[in-house]
Amino acid sequence: MASPLEHELKQLIIETLELEDTTPEDIDPDEPLFVEGLGLDSIDALELGLALQKTYGIQLEAESEEARRHFASLRSLAALVEARRNA
Amino acid sequence: MTPPPLILQDWRAWWPGQARPDESRLSGEERPAGKAVPAMLRRRLNLPGRAVSDMLDALDPEANRVLVHASRHGDGERTLQMLEALTDGQPVSPARFGLSVHNAILGVHSIASSNRRSQQALAASGAELAALFSEARGYLAAGERSVVVVFSDAPVPARFRGTDTPEVELAAVAMRLGTDAGRVITPEPLASSTAPCRAPQPTDVIRWLLGEAPLGCPGRRLSWRLAP
Numbered sequence: 044m045a046s047p048l049e050h051e052l053k054q055l056i057i058e059t060l061e062l063e064d065t066t067p068e069d070i071d072p073d074e075p076l077f078v079e080g081l082g083l084d085s086i087d088a089l090e091l092g093l094a095l096q097k098t099y100g101i102q103l104e105a106e107s108e109e110a111r112r113h114f115a116s117l118r119s120l121a122a123l124v125e126a127r128r129n130a
Numbered sequence: 131m132t133p134p135p136l137i138l139q140d141w142r143a144w145w146p147g148q149a150r151p152d153e154s155r156l157s158g159e160e161r162p163a164g165k166a167v168p169a170m171l172r173r174r175l176n177l178p179g180r181a182v183s184d185m186l187d188a189l190d191p192e193a194n195r196v197l198v199h200a201s202r203h204g205d206g207e208r209t210l211q212m213l214e215a216l217t218d219g220q221p222v223s224p225a226r227f228g229l230s231v232h233n234a235i236l237g238v239h240s241i242a243s244s245n246r247r248s249q250q251a252l253a254a255s256g257a258e259l260a261a262l263f264s265e266a267r268g269y270l271a272a273g274e275r276s277v278v279v280v281f282s283d284a285p286v287p288a289r290f291r292g293t294d295t296p297e298v299e300l301a302a303v304a305m306r307l308g309t310d311a312g313r314v315i316t317p318e319p320l321a322s323s324t325a326p327c328r329a330p331q332p333t334d335v336i337r338w339l340l341g342e343a344p345l346g347c348p349g350r351r352l353s354w355r356l357a358p
Contacts, residue, residue, distance in 0.1 A: 060225075061173045082170050089224035096221070 045072060049121045059094040060087050072117040088114060101127050136267060138356065139276060139312040142188050143303040143336045144181035153340065167242040174225060176205055178282040178302045179235040185304040186239055189278050193243035197236055198250045198265045199280040200258035203298060204232045206287050256329025260350045266307045276308035281332045301332040314357040320346045
């Protein structure tokens with residue numbers, strides 16, 4: 044069961060990246076977001092980074108190992124937003 | 131030396147709401163399917179882009195021909211949205227930037243189709259069709275067996291339109307051109323007695339292909355005759 048924040052992030056991903064024919068239920072929180080799993084690419088990573096900045100005020104270095112870790116799955120992305128909210 | 135003839139081998143067109151009952155090469159769909167491109171790439175194409183991808187897939191199914199795409203205005207909407215974001219102090223969307231460039235449609239199509247041949251995007255201030263025919267002649271003279279040329283356009287956003295900006299109709303047309311096996315295209319000087327005509331748009335080319343209207347380019351003082 045997705046948490047409210049995970050559901051919110053699913054909606055953000057679908058709307059920001061214009062994922063046609065994809066519903067929140069199609070996104071497995073533990074599957075990779077990029078290449079495999081959801082199949083996002085490097086332009087999506089930049090677009091998603093921008094959306095995180097606009098929506099939650101989170102800024103990540105595009106090439107950093109930290110960004111790779113946070114973008115690994117929806118679950119890890121939700122953990123990042125949660126942690127920054129509580130910081 | 132006489133240049134080789136320019137021959138129309140086949141064509142496809144998209145003109146929303148303007149399908150003809152006896153002409154399957156013209157699509158009148160309001161929203162082209164874009165089935166030639168996987169969904170994860172298709173989401174980035176605008177409507178002309180989706181139509182163009184499907185037309186290229188029909189005219190170049192082996193994905194091994196040179197492709198030339200002309201558009202007078204390109205994707206004005208995406209470009210304006212980026213400029214507006216910059217004006218508001220907002221960061222520019224990377225996807226919007228990537229897809230606003232003039233060769234974006236051919237770029238996405240080439241990724242989807244694995245066509246690694248030469249692909250060219252051009253704008254020619256209203257002489258796009260003349261430029262497409264010139265480019266095609268060049269490639270054919272250099273030994274290509276056929277070339278696919280595409281002409282698409284979309285209305286210029288109202289907030290960017292000047293008082294003398296001509297009305298642009300949403301449409302796209304693609305032609306496979308070669309030196310044999312089809313209908314000969316013959317360029318002729320535009321007769322001085324010809325009624326004034328506008329710079330040709332994709333819809334004018336479609337009417338010409340359908341045999342509904344002649345086709346001329348006032349900027350180049352040229353017209354084109356299509357053999358029956």
